[in-house]
Amino acid sequence: MITQLQHLGAWALKRFERLGRSHLFLFHVSAGLGELLTRPGLVIQQIFAIGVLSLPIILVAGLFVGMVLALQLYNTMVNFGAEQSLGPVVALSLVRELGPVVTALLFAGRAGSALAAEIGLMKATEQLSSMEMMAVDPMRRIIAPRLVGGALSLPLLAAMFSAIGVSGGFMVATGLLGVDSNAYWSQMQANVDLFDDIANGVIKSIVFGVVVTWIAVFEGYDAAPTSEGVARATTRTVVNGSLAVLGLDFILTALMFGDNG
């Protein structure tokens, strides 16, 4: 009984320790952000590795999500004679929810895992400690550019996801289902608000970008310097990153759209 309690306490202490360490870590990284302004090359390289290389999966996923959304919604909406509203429904669900969230989930899997594995391996092969030996701060040289690159890439990826999703929905709605193409766009424009919907979606994706990249670089930096430790860090990045995105999405949605649905 006592040992079980001890285990529970040790487990809780470990959780809190990691939570505290991750926040101190973020604080340390933020201290190095200013220096990046003088070396934008580091960030550009990370945007390439994180953003550009995630482009294919985001675009394909966006296209298909938009097309499937239009197909599925049409089946129900046509019963109410509301197929004219297909445009706004597809656009709102993409811009408000699916764009930021699905992009962030894919991003955690595609870019987050790569970041964690990269940094974890750097640690396991003692590249990070040799950098410190040469008086190069790995926080500034390695971690900070990745955090900024991720936080900049995700909003852009999410915008592309939503845009191509709306276009995919348009192709299915007008080409396959015979919805009037003018109604699709005009109803959408009448019901989607630039600030309430699109700007809030962008804010969401910025938050997700920071959080997912933060989790990825922290897990990599905090990994046990063994191959097993790197494997675990990668898994934790995807799992914790996805859970954080879903949880935060609920909070943000409640804050942004809670008052009038």
Added chain:
Amino acid sequence: MRQSRAVEIWVGVFVALGFSALLMLAMKVSSITSYIDNKGYQISAAFENIGGLTVRAPVRIAGVRIGRVSDIRFDSDTFQAIVSMRIDAQYNHLPLDSSASILTDGLLGENYIGLEPGGDEESLKEGDRIEITQSALVLEKLIGQFLFSRSQGGASK
């Protein structure tokens, strides 16, 4: 550190694509034009009951959208709802004695304001108030009236 040129080009393409996607969302998906083109004029109308009318609901005349509801207030002196509408600048020949009613788009659609043109020579200008208004039809009231008239009809027989 030297950057390889291809990386820079790809990042440039990526950022350009991202921003053009944002631009497309702003221009094509939402109606950014309604924010830019704000040259219209403001008129208002007082209603007994606005039903489910919301801000940004369309204002229509003969079924054509000519403006939007810009503000809804409650006047605590007259106990009426004051609805302000912004009418697009190109529709500047609406007769002064036009009437406004709150209608529903289809059976389940959203509420909108329908304007019915009058015969006045003068036209509505910035700040004018539409005098003749008709409230929204509230279904419960309608059913109540219907039942009331039925029971009265039954009693008189």
